Amino acid sequence: MEKVLSKKAFPQWVKKLESYTMYLPRKDGDFWNYEVIKNPEIIDLDYLNTVLSPKKIIFPQREVLLEFSTSNEEELKINEVLPEEAQSVIFGVRPCDAKALTLTDKVFGGDFKDPYYWKRRNSTALVGLACNTPPSPNCFCLSVDGSPHSKEGLDILITDLGDKYHAESFTKKGDDLLNLAKALFKNPTAKEKKDLEKIQAESKKKIQRQIKDTKKIPPKLKDMFDSPFWDEESLSCIRCGICTYLCPTCHCFDINDEVTSSSPIKGERVRTWDNCQFPDFTMHSSGHNPRPDKAARLRQRILHKFQYFVELYKNYQCTGCGRCISKCPVGIDIIEVLEKARDYGS
Amino acid sequence: MVNLEELKKEASQILKEGKVKYIIGFQRGSNGLLPVPAFIKNPKDVEKLVWDPTCVYNLTLFLQDEKRKKTKEKEPDERPVGIVVKGCDSRAINVLLQEEFIKRDDVYVLGVSCENTGVLDEKKLAKKLKGKKAKKVEFGANDDFVITTEDGNIKIAAQEVLAERCLECKAHFPVIYDVLIGEKTKRNVENPFKSLEKIESLPPEERWKFWKEQIEKCIRCYACRSVCPMCYCDECVADTINFVVTPDTSAEEKAQKIKWLEKSPVSSENFVYHFVRAIHLAGRCIDCGECERVCPLDIPVRFLNKKLEKEAKELFDYDVGFDPDKPSLVSSFKDDDPEDFIR
Amino acid sequence: MAEEFEPKIVAFLCKWCSSAGSDLAGVSRMQYPPNVIPITVMCSGSVSPLYIFSAFNKGADGVLVSGCHPGDCHYIKGNFYARRRIALVKKLLEYVGLEPERFQMSWISAAEGVKYTKVIKDFVQELKPLGPQKKLRRTQ
């Protein structure tokens, strides 16, 4: 379904969707973050990319898996805690972040479907915003099979046409959202369709960063496991978790028991994000650590994204959002690391 | 004015003479305005060294890696590491010496004076430039920065785009060095704790609201810990395995280790982490401001450290990082330390 | 009618003075409120700030650190170190907006059973109007 909505009517549309929990990027100091919309009057879609991607809504950093307790009779009880199935809409999802969710879908799908993830995922509609101008100077989606107006993973893609939005729905979830405010939407004219094409073509040209010959990287990395390259590249790494926590595709997690009472025992089993850059991530109880240093951990991060994931799911585990580059405390640049690896020894 | 060529010459010479095993400095990166750390072994590569207002990093952080590496080597190279430091960074060296984390012979300090200015706050600059992209930032002749943008050069008074900590810096020049590049320019800082006033003057409940909002944002990426040259503990209460495990560590030891805080990034747990970080840096934080710069969520963590720096000064007349031979803040006391708060 | 709020106080008492002082109060059958969870430590100087943060994290409404009077420390200087450290912790907690009344330090000797009961009584009285400490407490 392809429609056009005047910008002024945007808040009205949002108002019509009141039965949904709605998220929109909101400015907080110098950065943007997704928040629940409280007042639809003061919303707009003019924003840079958020610090954390919508991953944090679908796969929250903290999630209770189950509760456990012993009653007075010392009987142990466990209680499954699934997220509430609240119908939600996330507005303004950048195409790279939407694509990232199609990648975490692969991880949380497969033989064991992750019920916590899918409860949220299935009840959430993603309304994307095409990047007419790149929201970050480090955007490089074109190099990893993405595009600033890709529809992958989205239910609706909105494109800013100046005084109006072009909105295209690709799924039933998307159609439902448009149908709730039918009167506000018009069919696009031939000129508007042409404008859209023009904007899309131009948006690609505005992306400043790229990886050349990305395809050559996975086979090259396969032979670089034992290379001293990783020692050199990781010299300035400080072992923080920014690159992976901010990554829209990173999905690693930890499971811990949080006890609120020790006698009688009462508590929750909680899943939290975890991070392959932390030393204790892979450390065995014995103290043995298969990835003992930052070189091994940087290698894991790069290989996971550009070799292992490619072998497993035929996709890069990177959508080119540029967060890890922009926020790395010491300027480690994944584009540079990959290009150096591609050319290493040749 | 600091002469970069002088720095390069010195660096090249000590490498050629074999005086140092390598030099940690700044070089241009592949992305953005900020440089990246350089680890230079070959005298030829000293050409890569840069010095400009974007050299924000406190490179003394990398002395931790050096030390860890050295303890693993059977026959370590005992030569010092050359390291480029600013005034604040040099105070970190003093603290590391004071705590005997390093020895004086472990480092060859290439001190660079910030003279009348300091380093850049990228965010302040971005606001000033209103969307224009800076390509290069250099020290100007009149305590200003020269910014190269797409449409030519702009001069901005350094004061307007300096990092907050530079505005409150007590010594713009290295206080310990083997070579000093630039001059020991004295500048009077009226109130080195001025930036704290805004929060301090809030009523307690407002202050609580402010900090709760900030600390709640924390995603526990631990970048503030990782970037800190003083956070060199092998064990940290914040980690799931919060101590060094060897094959000899017994199961009991591991099982009985207290889990001081949960991994969940909720207010109560985040506060424990940030309190521990702050208190552990009391009398040790040299205010390089790196913790705050790297925070992806813009949590003003520096204000926690700065507050304790202020209290150390006011209650105990303690200055951090000026004298490596002085006992540290919390391993010393005076008979007349204030005790009006004690019953 | 709602029951009156009874604050929970975690008290770190040094073994040589304050803990002995509390024992004296006990064996002398002095009356004082039962709100204290005493934890005997070897010296007030051995109280890590982490213990204090942890006590608040685990739900203490108030925390007390108590040691020997200056000059009386069994380890000569332990309480002097404590004095400095606790001052900093107190400033930090107040800075983020915790009520100053919630964290206290005292000097109580082995002979000061009476002082111990007074410190506790006063502490409880000051905590009551504040209500439960929810700011730093782990949500349950």
Place this chain on the structure above:
Amino acid sequence: MDHNTYIPKLAKIIEIKEEVGGARPIKTFRTQFLSTNNFSFHSGQCAMLSVFGKGESIISISSSPLLKDYLQFSILKMGRVTSSLHEMQVGDIIGIRGPYGNSFPVEDWKGKNIIFIGGGIGLAPIWSVLNTALSIKKDYGDLMLIYGARTSKDLVFQEELEELRKRMPVHLSIDVEEPDWKEFVGFVPQNVTDKKPSPKNAIAITCGPPIMIKFVIKALEGLGFKDEQIYTTVENKMKCGIGKCGRCNIGVHYVCKDGPVYSWAEFKKLPQEY
């Protein structure tokens, strides 16, 4: 999405046997599910055990899948969870989820001779497949066990091993000499070389500390075993057990899901990061 694999089933400990004392104690636990048992598994698979309030730990199942009465786990006291398991009593409740991972291709091995090679607690995962092979012994050729530990006190399943001698050759070893020890003294790989099992129509399964596995494989290669004839099981830190939490991977393989059982032919192709 009918089944939530993160929710463990509750099980009661019905028997605890102290296998090894001292500083590195091992206990064997037998457990029964509180509700009906529809837990079916294959030899080599693991289960995620819960001590509620302490957390979870992945443990290989050491009983044979042919035994339906109980599940058996032999557990070395190592960290937080295993320490509290060691404190538990008969009647206490734990959680079990799984089974996870792949298993030994026992069907493919029918008619072959099998050599089981274990070190220390590494006998536990082997014990399941050994007992399966033993209970349908007619389907297999000659069976042999080579097993060693640091000292004679560190050997697990001591009573069972004595019983086992009646049915198959059992070669034990300890690392350093002890009075009254009549069998091999030295490391397990040396014992393998010493006992010279024939590679003809044979499969060798080895499990133990990483360093032992490495040298056992060398010893087997020295005896003429081909890569496809050697099997091993690997362990890594795990949290989810289902290939999602991201920490146990060796290259593209998640040990919890794609392992823990590997032929040396497969395993040697993976990056050596374990």
